[in-house]
Amino acid sequence: MIRKKRNPYSLALIPLYVMTVFLIIGPLLYMLLLSFATNLGSGAFSWKLTLENYRKIGDPVYLDTFWKSIKLAFLSTVLITLIGYPFGYWMSRLSKKGKQIMLLLIMIPFGVNSLIRLYGIIILLQSKGILNGVLIGLHLIKEPLKMLYSYPAVLVGMVYALLPFMVLSIYSSAEKVDWTLVEAARDLGATKTRAFATIVLPLTAPGVFSGVVLSFVPTMGLFFIADILGGNKIVLVGSLIQDQMTRGGNWPFSAAIAVILTIITSVLLLSYSHISRLVGQSGEGSGLI
Amino acid sequence: MNKKSRFPIVYLILITLINYLPIFIVVAFSFNSSKLPTSWEGFSFKWYAKLFENERLIQSLGNSILLGVSSTLLSAAIGTIGAVGLAKTHFRTNKVVSYLAALPLMIPEIILGMVFLAFFSLLSIPLGFVTLLLAHTAFCVPYILMMVSSRLVGMDPNLEEAALDLGASRKRAFWDITMPLVSPAIVSGSILAFAMSFDDVVISVFLSSPHFNTLPIRVYTQLKTGVTPEINALCTLMLVATIMVLGIYYLARRKKEKQ
Numbered sequence: 001m002i003r004k005k006r007n008p009y010s011l012a013l014i015p016l017y018v019m020t021v022f023l024i025i026g027p028l029l030y031m032l033l034l035s036f037a038t039n040l041g042s043g044a045f046s047w048k049l050t051l052e053n054y055r056k057i058g059d060p061v062y063l064d065t066f067w068k069s070i071k072l073a074f075l076s077t078v079l080i081t082l083i084g085y086p087f088g089y090w091m092s093r094l095s096k097k098g099k100q101i102m103l104l105l106i107m108i109p110f111g112v113n114s115l116i117r118l119y120g121i122i123i124l125l126q127s128k129g130i131l132n133g134v135l136i137g138l139h140l141i142k143e144p145l146k147m148l149y150s151y152p153a154v155l156v157g158m159v160y161a162l163l164p165f166m167v168l169s170i171y172s173s174a175e176k177v178d179w180t181l182v183e184a185a186r187d188l189g190a191t192k193t194r195a196f197a198t199i200v201l202p203l204t205a206p207g208v209f210s211g212v213v214l215s216f217v218p219t220m221g222l223f224f225i226a227d228i229l230g231g232n233k234i235v236l237v238g239s240l241i242q243d244q245m246t247r248g249g250n251w252p253f254s255a256a257i258a259v260i261l262t263i264i265t266s267v268l269l270l271s272y273s274h275i276s277r278l279v280g281q282s283g284e285g286s287g288l289i
Numbered sequence: 290m291n292k293k294s295r296f297p298i299v300y301l302i303l304i305t306l307i308n309y310l311p312i313f314i315v316v317a318f319s320f321n322s323s324k325l326p327t328s329w330e331g332f333s334f335k336w337y338a339k340l341f342e343n344e345r346l347i348q349s350l351g352n353s354i355l356l357g358v359s360s361t362l363l364s365a366a367i368g369t370i371g372a373v374g375l376a377k378t379h380f381r382t383n384k385v386v387s388y389l390a391a392l393p394l395m396i397p398e399i400i401l402g403m404v405f406l407a408f409f410s411l412l413s414i415p416l417g418f419v420t421l422l423l424a425h426t427a428f429c430v431p432y433i434l435m436m437v438s439s440r441l442v443g444m445d446p447n448l449e450e451a452a453l454d455l456g457a458s459r460k461r462a463f464w465d466i467t468m469p470l471v472s473p474a475i476v477s478g479s480i481l482a483f484a485m486s487f488d489d490v491v492i493s494v495f496l497s498s499p500h501f502n503t504l505p506i507r508v509y510t511q512l513k514t515g516v517t518p519e520i521n522a523l524c525t526l527m528l529v530a531t532i533m534v535l536g537i538y539y540l541a542r543r544k545k546e547k548q
Contacts, residue, residue: 016367028404
């Protein structure tokens with residue numbers, strides 16, 4: 001079909017389309033294909049298609065890793081939400097200047113290497129570290145506590161790394177709340193709690209969900225936090241993929257794990273968009289995603 | 290109304306302080322003359338001097354800046370041109386592509402890293418600057434695309450039409466009308482993109498080579514084998530640089546808002 005007048009802007013789409021095909025569709029399809037290949041060891045594989053890689057995920061060792069990762073992600077997401085909700089909510093109630101200052105304070109740490117910040121946590125938590133020193137100084141404990149290289153240390157690291165995303169997400173939805181609604185409810189005799197529960201909470205729910213997605217999904221992949229703060233004790237799905245890609249050399253297995261992780265993520269994202277539609281917001285502009 | 294409670298402000302300040310605690314610690318120890326971060330042995334600038342002698346660390350910092358700047362520029366170009374294209378054309382595939390292009394924001398980084406490593410080795414692209422640049426561009430484009438797209442949606446299409454009616458060429462209308470309106474979005478998208486590239490660990494672990502290391506990878510290796518205090522000094526300098534960049538950005542924005 002020949003168009004009378006070609007839209008000159010269609011040329012502008014070429015780079016984006018090329019990038020999407022070459023850097024997104026291609027690699028993801030390749031991952032799917034690779035997950036059915038036969039492993040030959042140390043990074044080599046043959047294209048004899050098999051379900052072996054998926055069967056292997058069913059092994060108790062690997063199932064356990066999935067289970068533990070999901071548990072850690074769940075726990076850290078709950079903590080992040082509990083700490084982040086009041087923060088984002090109260091931040092949205094500040095004056096314009098106060099909001100700007102808080103936003104700046106949240107942004108600054110992003111410019112400092114996240115690994116160096118983790119190093120700060122190590123100095124804080126290590127057995128001869130600051131926290132133990134303070135606790136001993138206050139005579140709360142006699143022997144230094146072993147805090148580093150433990151499950152709680154990893155949890156602290158995850159909360160620390162992902163809290164800003166939850167805060168920003170809740171803040172951006174709380175900012176849009178129409179406060180005249182709350183005042184109206186209060187005038188009509190609703191208690192503070194009731195006005196919050198019936199008006200503010202539903203209106204900020206999309207922000208909570210997007211924050212949950214933004215903190216739950218990465219937790220399973222942030223292998224370096226588990227690695228550095230957890231020693232070798234805590235193995236996440238992310239650590240498993242990284243290990244299989246580099247040292248283990250079983251690429252098809254690693255691809256299969258990645259496919260499963262993608263499915264888990266997609267289910268979460270789909271339920272997120274479903275829930276935010278149910279809640280009645282147009283879906284756009286509420287929360288960060 | 291009830292009296293305003295002080296609790297919210299106290300909470301905001303407390304959490305912010307906790308958030309900054311690790312950074313403060315690292316900054317404090319950058320002035321510690323002891324090599325070990327367990328005891329304080331007096332004030333000293335020696336780790337700053339040592340930092341500039343540490344060629345490998347400086348080199349990986351340079352690599353990170355080079356990678357961050359080039360992937361930001363590349364993704365700013367692709368993202369901005371793409372956003373304009375998406376806004377002005379009505380192909381059926383546009384919706385799918387804008388969804389797919391945003392995927393890197395939603396897929397866990399670990400999957401992106403794994404997938405890029407496998408795919409680039411399929412195409413036999415050797416690991417190093419090129420693989421890092423391609424991967425970082427892929428996850429930087431969505432930030433620019435999102436910011437510029439939302440700006441274009443809010444833009445009055447009549448402005449450009451008016452320019453065209455008054456005899457401006459399409460090119461002229463684009464550069465004189467559309468670009469100035471979307472440029473704040475390009476700048477804020479680029480700042481985000483650079484920050485993400487500069488701080489990326491997960492994807493870079495898969496794609497860097499011994500010949501081309503980024504700063505996060507260097508620090509990661511040190512954290513596993515043993516940290517030298519130059520890292521603390523570097524952290525302090527990065528903090529100062531970030532505050533300066535963000536400060537300039539905010540001042541520039543405020544000046545513009547006032548106009």
